[in-house]
Amino acid sequence: MRNVGGTRHSLRSTRKLSIIAQDPSVTVEGKIVRASVDVPAEELLPGPRGYRVVVVDYDVTANALYASAELPSGLEGDYLDPFDKASDAKLLSDPRFHAQNAYAIAMRILARFEFALGRRIKWGCEGHQLNILPHAFAEPNAFYSREDRSLFFGYFESRPDKNGATRTIYTSLSHDVVAHETTHAILDGLRARYLEPSTPDQGALHEGFSDVVALLSVFALEEVVAAVLDGKPSDQLIDQKHLTKARLSQSVLFGLAREMGQELSGVRGKSLRHSIELKPGRDYMDDPDYLEVHARGELLVAAMLKSFLDIWISRLGRIGTITDGQKDRSLVVEEGARAADHLLTMAIRAIDYCPPVDLSFADYLSALLTVDREVVPDDKYGYRSALLANFADFGIRPSTHTDADGSWLRCNKEMIYSRTHFDSMLRDNEEVFRFVWENRRSLEIGDIGYIEVQSVRPSVRIAPDGFVLRETIAEYVQVLTLRVEELEEDFKVSLPEEMERWRSVRILGGGTLIFDEYGQLKYQIANHLLNDEADVARQGRRLRHLWEQGYFDQQDRTGSFAALHLSRSGVKETVR
Template sequence: MRNVKGTRHSLRSSRQLSIIAQDPSVKVDDRIVRASIDVPAEELLPGPRGYRVVVVDYDATANALYQPASLSSGLEGEYADPFQEAPDETLLSDPRFHAQNVYAIAMRILARFEFALGRRVQWGCEGHQLNILPHAFAEPNAFYSRDDRSLFFGYFESFPDKQDNTHTVFSCLSHDVIAHETTHAILDGLRSRYLEPSSPDQGAFHEGLADVVALLSIFALPDVVSAALDGMAGGALIDQALLERDTLANSVLFRLADEMGQEMSGVRGCALRHSIKLSPGKNYMDDPEYQEVHKRGELLVAAMLRSFLDIWISRLSRIGTIVNGQKDRSLVIEEGARAADHLLTMAIRAIDYCPPIDLSFSDYLSALLTVDREVVPDDRYGYRDALLANFKDFGIFPSKRAAADGTWLRCDDEMIYSRTHFDSMLRDNEEVFRFVWENRRTLKIGDIGYIEVQSVRPSVRIAPDGFVLRETIAEYVQVLTVTAGELRQDFNVDVPDGIKSWRPLRLLGGGTLIFDEYGQLKYQIANHLLKDRGDKKRQGDRLAYLWKQGLLDTKNDRTGDFSALHLARSGVQERAG
């Protein structure tokens, strides 16, 4: 079969586009550090508008629709990058580059998730395409909205400098901010109920994972890493003193959204978040200050980044110096890229090994350990040991339902397979529901509540040594609506005293089923509805938290909260006052 170019050879699968590598504040030789990144090749309409991302450059504040960016077609010649040689002034002022920047980074993050998970990934909103508005409004904010099927990026005026001059800060030019918001949209597609009111950990996980993806994905851009280490774009060697733990932790590599942070605070070098600087060893999990989702999310980020730093430094210790205490710069960057890439892959794949509701940081830690053991059994570089140690430093331990090493317990129970069909189990919700129904007692689901299989997703994971792991990931959710009085009397759940007995309450249970390549159940990772005392305590704790936070009357879809959460985090209210 011939393709449209009259050849049986495959068309190109990727193209390169220029982006601002971190944000406009990161410069070398007084020039903004930029990068040329690979994104999936596709035929684009002006915008750019592609099969997954549609850039709509409408500014609600100015009531203006800016000229769309047009990128060349690969069917009519070579893919061209219109901003490859553009000066900094053009990158900062041309809305068409801003459109290219958000498109390229969003597609790169989506491709990174699909590579790690071994399958296509859908957005959390309806439809195949996600809208991105690079100049949505004049406000220091950026957020994802499921209802609007969009990512919104704002802009604002900076604080005056010493000469009393200001400039416009565009959130659409920050790699960290774009990657963060894109991750929200992807995670919502992978685990839609993580946006429902639950516990401090579940809301914080959305924010924490988005920061982790934004920060670790930077290490795949060698020019950024090189510039951040010593402010130089090139050179063959780097001083070993610059590779000490504290020096690396203070570098721009571990700070989120430098330009936005310093311009909103008026303090130079003050990033939006610098989670790795949190001191380990404190009881953060019970600290009232760390019940707010952004603050609590920083605990997850700190544990992940400190784990990465431990691994990077360990790998660097195997590299000798060449002359005068200096090491090979390319090897230093390469070791950082490898460590970050593996940890980022773990972070993404672990989502599949998490329960679909009431997620805790402990659940996520067990998921990280388990998915890595499945693909890399030997752990020669000590990733799992580093994660265990650093999560422990912030009061986060593996799930109580996990094995002694922190990984999920394998499912060794006898299951009924003869009434389901293997091929259909790979993709059919109805077939998996039949399996769940036939095995509900063995799976300890019980006989109460409404059960729904939400998704069935085949995955192909590739290990560093080329080993291929094929799995099928299925999610089921159990829903029970009862009155507060029934919950107290019939189920012995502690319901807050202020909730009237007649009031209906909605409880959730659910689990993730991991099937191997032969259709046999490997893991059931569940937070059951009301199976035992632990489940009843979890339900009581959830109700108490929601009652205290005033969230019991909140609609299930909380994606609009991203706008309020991010705006509050920006400090705009304090600045306006």
């Protein structure tokens, strides 16, 4: 088979594009820190418009359509980057670079998920393509909208400086913001029920996980690590006194938070700075101040970033000094970026090992530990021990349905396999539903509620030794609608006295099934409907929380990232 141009060789799979590596306010020696990143190579229409991302540069506030960015084809030669040598002023002022920046970061994050999970990832919205509006409106906000199939990025004027001058802040130029919103769209595609109103942890994980992906993907860029390490990126050596957890926290994490400035604090919610400042050794989980989703999400960010520092330091222990306590700076930077990249892979893969409904931080921690144990049993760099210790520092411990090491228990129950077909089980919802139905007693699903298999996905992972781990990930959901009085009388669910007895409520259960390459069930990771006292207590906590939040009085009960993100900027929501 011949490709375009007559060659029988494979075409290039990636191309390089320039992006702003973190935020325009992060500078080294007076210059914006930028990076040249790999993104999937594709033939683009003006916009750029590709097979997964479509940039539509329309400004609602100004009622203006900006000129489309055009990225040249590489079929007849090399893929060229039109902003490779551009000045900082050009990057800040040219809307076409803003479009390229948003496109490249979104595609990089999508490709990172697909690499970690070993399969194509769908967006949470309908269709194959996600719209990106890099200058959507004059407002300090950025959000993902499932209904509009879009990411919206606002712009606004900064606070006056000491001379009274202001400048325009574009959220589409912040790697952190673009990666965060892209992750919302991807996570919605992986677990659609995570946008369902639930306990505080589930909404907080959507925010915290998006922050974790955004920040670790930043630290996986060597340009960023080198820029904020000790302020001397041109030196070839670095004193090991700068490489303690306390010093790295001050230089790398606090340094980046400080450089990001105040302009984006409303859009970002100051999550990086707050997460670093949280004092470990305290149980935050029942603290009323940490029930709001952004505040609670900071606990997840804090635990992951402190784990990142521990892992980085562990890896640095294998690097010797060159002279007088000095280490090779390039190796230090490389190990930091590698630690961030590995932890990012774990964070992404863990989603496959989470229950599909009523997710808790404890569930996510157990998923992290399990997915890493599956691929790297020996844990020679101490990733799992670092995660356990740092999550515990903020009151987060593994789920109760786990092994001694905090990972999920293997499924050792007798199952009926002879009535289902192995090949169909790899991809067919109906075939997996047959398996679930035949084994509903062994799976402890029970006989009440509506059951639906929502997805069946393949997963391919490469272990450090080069061996391939193949799995099939299936998720099923149980739905039951009944009156408050039925929940209390028939199932002994404790609910607020103020809830009307006649009110109908919907409760959810469900599980994730992990099959090995031979079609045998390895794990069932479930939050059941009403199987035991723990399920009854979980349903009661969820409904009490929703009642206290006024959920049952709202007309739109699906939640809105637009309103949620706007609330932390201090700007009142406007209706268009």
